[in-house]
Each structure stands twice: as C-alpha cells, then as structure tokens.
Amino acid sequence: MGRLISAEYLKLRTVRAPWLLLAAGPLLVLAGISGLIISGNDPRDPGQQAQALAHVGLTAIFALAFGIVAVAGEYRHKTITDTYLSTPHRGRVIGAKLIVYAVCGTLAAAVSAAVGLAVAAAWWADKGAPFAWGNSSMWTTIGGGIAWNAAFAALGVGLGALIRNLVAAIAVALAWIALVEGIVGQLIGNLARWLPFSAGQALGQGAKVMLSGRLLPRSGGGAVLVAYAVVFAAAAVATSIRRDVS
Amino acid sequence: MKTLMNDSITVEGLTKRYGAVTAVSDLSFEARPGTVTAFLGPNGAGKTTTLRMLLGLVTPTAGRALIGGRRYADLDSPRRMVGTVLEATGFHPGRRGQDHLRVLARAGGIPAPRVEEVLDRVGLTDAATRRVRGYSLGMRQRLGLAAALLGDPRVLVLDEPGNGLDPAAMASLRDTLRSLAAEGRTILMSSHVLSEVAQTVDRVVIIAGGTVRYSGALAELTRAGDEARGQTLEAAFLRLTSGAATVVSGAASARA
Numbered sequence: 001m002g003r004l005i006s007a008e009y010l011k012l013r014t015v016r017a018p019w020l021l022l023a024a025g026p027l028l029v030l031a032g033i034s035g036l037i038i039s040g041n042d043p044r045d046p047g048q049q050a051q052a053l054a055h056v057g058l059t060a061i062f063a064l065a066f067g068i069v070a071v072a073g074e075y076r077h078k079t080i081t082d083t084y085l086s087t088p089h090r091g092r093v094i095g096a097k098l099i100v101y102a103v104c105g106t107l108a109a110a111v112s113a114a115v116g117l118a119v120a121a122a123w124w125a126d127k128g129a130p131f132a133w134g135n136s137s138m139w140t141t142i143g144g145g146i147a148w149n150a151a152f153a154a155l156g157v158g159l160g161a162l163i164r165n166l167v168a169a170i171a172v173a174l175a176w177i178a179l180v181e182g183i184v185g186q187l188i189g190n191l192a193r194w195l196p197f198s199a200g201q202a203l204g205q206g207a208k209v210m211l212s213g214r215l216l217p218r219s220g221g222g223a224v225l226v227a228y229a230v231v232f233a234a235a236a237v238a239t240s241i242r243r244d245v246s
Numbered sequence: 247m248k249t250l251m252n253d254s255i256t257v258e259g260l261t262k263r264y265g266a267v268t269a270v271s272d273l274s275f276e277a278r279p280g281t282v283t284a285f286l287g288p289n290g291a292g293k294t295t296t297l298r299m300l301l302g303l304v305t306p307t308a309g310r311a312l313i314g315g316r317r318y319a320d321l322d323s324p325r326r327m328v329g330t331v332l333e334a335t336g337f338h339p340g341r342r343g344q345d346h347l348r349v350l351a352r353a354g355g356i357p358a359p360r361v362e363e364v365l366d367r368v369g370l371t372d373a374a375t376r377r378v379r380g381y382s383l384g385m386r387q388r389l390g391l392a393a394a395l396l397g398d399p400r401v402l403v404l405d406e407p408g409n410g411l412d413p414a415a416m417a418s419l420r421d422t423l424r425s426l427a428a429e430g431r432t433i434l435m436s437s438h439v440l441s442e443v444a445q446t447v448d449r450v451v452i453i454a455g456g457t458v459r460y461s462g463a464l465a466e467l468t469r470a471g472d473e474a475r476g477q478t479l480e481a482a483f484l485r486l487t488s489g490a491a492t493v494v495s496g497a498a499s500a501r502a
Contacts, residue, residue, distance in 0.1 A: 007353035014345035015338055078336040081303060082393070085330055086353035088302050088319035244304040246295070 004087060004096040012100065018073075021066045022108040025059035025149075026115040032058065033119045043129035049138040050206040052120045056113045057145030057204020060152040063105040064173050067156020070097045071236070072166040081245055091237040098157050098233055105153030109146040116142075137206075144218050145204035151225040152200060158232025161240055199224035252314045253279045253400040253432045255300065259309035262295050269295045271456040272309065277434040277449070279400075282427045284443045284464070285436040287453040288487050293436045296453070297405050300434075301330060313401055325354025329394030331404040336390070339379035343370055343389050346378065347396060356397050364392040369418075383410030391419070402426065404435040408442055420446045444468070444479045454487035 012018055032055035041048055071094065074080040087093050124131040132138075156173070163169040177197050185192030192198055193216045202221025216224060255277040262270040270292040277283035287293050298304040300311040302318035313321065313328055321327050337346055347361040365371050368388040373381065381389065387410050394402055402423075408416055423446055427433050437443050443450075450467055452460040460467060460482070467482050 003355060004353065007349060010345075010352050011349050014342065014349065015340045017340060073338075077338045078333055079338055081332055081336050082350060083353070084303060085301060085328075086325055086350060088321075088324060242305070244298075246298055246304055 001092065001096065004092055005099055007086070008093075008096045008100040012104065018066055018069055021062050021069070022104070024062050025108055025112040028059055028062070029055045029112045029116040030119050033116055033123065037123045037127065043124045043127045043131075047137065047206070049120065049124075049132060049135045050141040052123075052206070053113065053116050053138050053141050054145065054204060054206030056109055056116050056142055057148040057200065059109060059112045060105075060145075060148040060200055060204070061174075061177060063108065063149040064152040064156040064159075064177075065170055066105060066108075067101045067153040067158075068160035068169045068173060069166065070101050070157045070160055071240075072160035072164055072169045075164045076166040084245055090240045094157065094161055094233065094237050094240060098154050101157050102150045102154045106146055106150040109149035112149075113142045113146060140218065141204065141206050144222070147222055148200045148204040148225065151203070151222075151229050154229040155196065155225070155232055158229065158236040161236035162232065194224055196225065196228050199228070253430075254314065255283075255401060255403075255432055255434055256312045256315070257296070257300065257309070258312075260296060260299060260306055260311055261308040262292070262299060262304065263307045268456055270299070270306075273453065273456070273458055274309075275451045275458055275461045277432050277451075279432045280427055280430050281448040282423050282433040282435060282446055283449040283451060284447040285434055285451050285453075286438075286440070286443065286483060287436075291453050291487070292456040293453065294405060297332070297403055297434075297436065300403060301328070301332075323355060323397075325350065325356060325399070326397040327399055328401045328403060329397060329399035330402070331387075331390040331394045331407045333390075333405070337378040337381075337386060340377055342375050342377050343381065343385075344374040346389065347393060350393050350396055354397055360396055360398070364395045367395060367422075368392045369415075384412055384415055387411055388415065391422075399431070401432045402434070404433070406436055406438070408437060408439055416442060440480045440483055450479070452483060452486050459486040 033052045036048075036052055037043065041051070071080070074083055083093055084090055121131045159173060160166070160169050163172060181195050181197045185195060185198070193202070193214065198215060199221040202215040203218055203225060205215060205218065215221065257273055257275050260270055260273040261268070273292070273296060285293055285297070295304060296311075299306045300313070300318065310317065318324060318328065344361055344365060347364065348358065350356070351358055351361055362371070365374050368391050370385065370388055370392060373385060378386065378389070387407065391407060394404065408419055411419060420442070423433055423435070427448070435447070444464070447464055449462065450460060450464050451458065464479065468477060468479055
C-alpha cells in the first residue's frame with residue numbers, strides 16, 4: 001500500500017492542473033475575508049473572527065473538484081488502463097487515492113487557514129481592533145473547515161470513481177451544491193440538515209447564532225460527512241472492481 | 247521446457263457478450279516463449295477486447311486467458327512479468343515523458359534507473375523532459391513501447407505497436423521485437439500492417455467475427471504453391487476473414 005500511495009502522490013506531483021484547483025482556496029479566503037470587512041462588518045463585534053475564518057471551510061468546493069479529478073481525470077486521459085495494469089487490485093488503487101487526496105485537501109486547507117489568519121489580522125489592525133489569537137471559537141471554526149476540506153476531497157474521489165466522466169462529475173457536484181441541495185432541502189424540511197453541503201456547513205460554520213436550528217451541531221456535521229465519504233468510497237470500490245475498462 | 251511454458255499466453259474458450267452482441271466467441275489460441283505471434287483481424291473482429299480480457303481489464307463472459315498459467319490479476323508482479331502497449335492516447339498531456347515512466351516504475355516496483363535505460367532504447371532521451379502534449383503520434387508510440395519494456399518483462403502484449411511510426415522507427419521496432427523473442431520472451435502483437443507482420447512474426451492467429459480463423463505458423467499459412475492456403479499473408483488474410491467461418495489450424499498448432 002505504501003508503494004501505491006507513493007505512486008499516486010508522484011502522479012499528482014508530475015502534473016499542474018490539480019494544484020491550480022487547490023491554489024484557488026487561499027485566493028477565495030483572501031477575497032472572502034476582505035469582502036466581509038469592506039462590506040461594513042465591524043471587527044469589534046464578537047464572533048467576527050470566527051465568521052472571517054469560516055471561509056476556510058468554503059474552499060471545500062475546490063477540494064471536492066480536486067478529489068473528482070483523481071479517478072475521473074484518469075478515465076479522461078485513459079491513464080486508468082495503466083493504473084489498473086500496474087495494480088489489478090482496483091480497490092487498493094481507490095484506497096490509495098482516498099488517502100493521498102484527503103491528505104492533500106487537508107494541507108491545502110491548512111494553507112488557506114494560514115492565509116486567512118494573516119489577512120484577518122491585517123484587516124483587524126487596519127481597523128484598529130485587537131485580534132484575539134486565543135479566540136477558541138475561531139480555532140474550532142478553522143479546525144472544522146479543514147476537516148470539511150478533507151471529507152470533501154474524499155467524497156470527490158468516490159464521486160469521480162462512480163461517475164467516471166470528468167465533465168459530468170464536476171457538473172453534478174457543482175449543480176448539487178448551487179441548486180439541487182437547496183431544492184431538495186425545501187422538499188424534506190428539517191431533514192435537509194443531513195444533506196452533504198449542509199453537513200459541511202455545520203462542520204465549518206463560524207457564528208452558531210446565525211445558523212443554529214438550520215444546521216446539525218459541528219460534531220454531527222462531521223460524522224455525517226464521514227458517513228457520506230465512506231458510502232461513496234464503498235460504492236466506488238464495489239462498482240470499479242466489476243466494471244470493464246475499455 | 248517447463249520454465250519456458252510458464253511464460254506462455256494461453257486463451258481457452260474465451261467469450262465476451264455485451265447484451266445480445268457477441269464480441270468474442272469461444273476463442274482459443276496460444277502464444278509461446280521465443281516467438282512473435284501476430285494477432286490479426288479486421289476492425290471490430292474482437293482483437294482489442296481479447297487483449298483487454300487477457301490483461302484483466304475486461305471480464306470474460308466465459309472461458310479464460312492465462313499468462314504463465316495464471317490470470318493477469320493473480321500475477322505477483324504484473325509489470326515485471328508482462329509489458330503492454332494498448333493505446334497511444336493513454337498519457338496525461340501535461341506530464342513529462344520521463345515522469346510517465348517514473349510513475350509506472352514506482353507503481354510497478356521497478357527500479358527507477360530503468361527509466362533512463364528504456365528512454366534510451368526507444369530513442370526518446372532528448373524528449374524525456376518534454377510534456378507529452380508536444381509529442382507526435384510516433385513519439386507517443388515509442389513512449390508506450392518504453393513503458394512496456396520498463397519491467398524487463400518475460401511476456402509482451404502489444405496492440406498496434408507500429409501505429410504512427412516512421413520507416414526507421416518501424417525497422418527499429420522490428421529488430422527490437424526479433425531480439426526480444428530471441429531472448430526467449432513471448433510476444434503477442436496485433437497489427438493491420440500485414441507486410442510488416444510478414445517480416446516480423448513466426449506465428450499468426452487470425453480472427454474474424456469474434457472467432458479464430460487460423461492459428462499456426464506463418465510459414466504454413468503462406469507456403470508457396472499451396473493453392474488452398476494462398477501465397478501472400480495478405481491474400482490468406484483476406485480469404486480467411488471474408489465469408490463463412492472455417493477454422494483452419496496449422497499443423498504446428500496441432501502438435502502443441
């Protein structure tokens with residue numbers, strides 16, 4: 001398994017496109033936090049630090065796309081044939097990808113968090129507000145946001161392995177987040193809290209006050225996301241083992 | 247002899263159906279160590295499906311395809327046992343040629359220095375650090391051949407390895423295949439270039455409509471003066487692949 005993980009990481013390292021996807025995270029955090037302050041939110045309000053750093057969790061959308069490329073990208077370029085020729089045990093290939101992509105998603109989110117902290121501290125200083133580095137709700141928000149990224153990267157690997165068509169998989173993921181989950185949520189009322197993007201929001205949320213009632217508690221959101229990632233991965237392994245590669 | 251037989255390719259009763267369509271029907275043939283076996287047939291005859299079943303990429307509906315007596319998926323170290331060229335398009339366009347091989351070496355448990363050796367062998371050393379999107383069809387084909395040779399395999403399965411090669415590269419491929427066979431390796435190669443095949447191979451398997459039409463020695467098939475068998479490989483091929491299925495088996499095949 002170590003050899004396989006090392007090979008998957010080498011695959012990632014030798015192309016540029018997936019890294020551009022991850023690089024979008026810190027940019028989104030920079031723009032999001034700046035927008036929060038420029039649009040008139042007062043850094044002196046309690047909870048604003050956590051609110052600012054909640055942008056780290058939102059970068060999970062890029063982690064999801066990054067994960068989708070893991071398998072669906074291999075189908076697109078037909079490198080999946082070589083991958084399965086090197087490792088006929090397809091379940092292990094998907095397992096290695098899950099590990100590598102979740103770890104990379106985690107590290108990318110940690111970079112986004114570092115950028116977010118620097119940007120927020122700079123804005124707070126600019127507005128003459130003290131930046132509380134020991135603010136525990138900010139740190140749990142950051143932790144939750146990083147976990148959301150890891151879970152979405154893993155979810156993406158499973159989704160890409162199930163759908164296999166790269167464009168279709170990305171379209172399905174984005175449509176779900178932008179549109180479908182909201183519509184389905186209205187149909188199922190309170191059960192909407194259990195849907196994947198809502199669970200991610202629960203995990204990476206900033207100010208509980210604003211969203212309470214609509215979301216699961218942070219730990220509950222985390223557990224639900226892990227469950228989704230496991231279900232998708234299991235379905236991906238089960239179907240990949242049987243499918244013809246041609 | 248026993249060790250040699252361990253490197254044989256054996257296809258037995260191999261069948262693949264997609265719903266009502268039968269792509270490959272009850273196919274049986276063998277490719278032996280020390281020989282180059284051509285795997286011929288018109289477009290849609292089931293060649294690629296057969297090779298993909300042999301390599302565990304496609305699951306047969308019935309029958310089995312074995313390499314050294316084992317299914318591909320059961321080989322201990324498949325990249326070191328079997329080298330493959332399947333499609334010229336199986337590269338990430340943004341990856342450098344040498345990195346493509348480094349990934350395969352890493353995944354296949356092959357020592358990294360082999361990468362430079364095989365790049366040199368196929369004449370791609372100068373292009374090694376270029377991204378594959380800038381490669382010509384012939385260069386991609388040579389990169390594919392380098393990948394096949396990476397694990398110094400006992401068995402080679404090549405789908406149209408000559409596709410897109412210029413005459414010099416084609417001659418070099420022919421020499422490479424001949425010398426690999428002379429080293430006792432088993433080579434199974436599909437091709438449409440019959441004139442090239444006639445210069446390279448020892449044995450021929452011809453399929454059409456998913457069934458075997460001939461399996462045996464090339465010399466047997468093209469034996470001069472035998473009107474029943476035709477004289478050139480092309481004439482024999484065209485006759486065998488048109489019209490009704492009549493299985494012809496070479497005497498050499500029957501002896502096996």
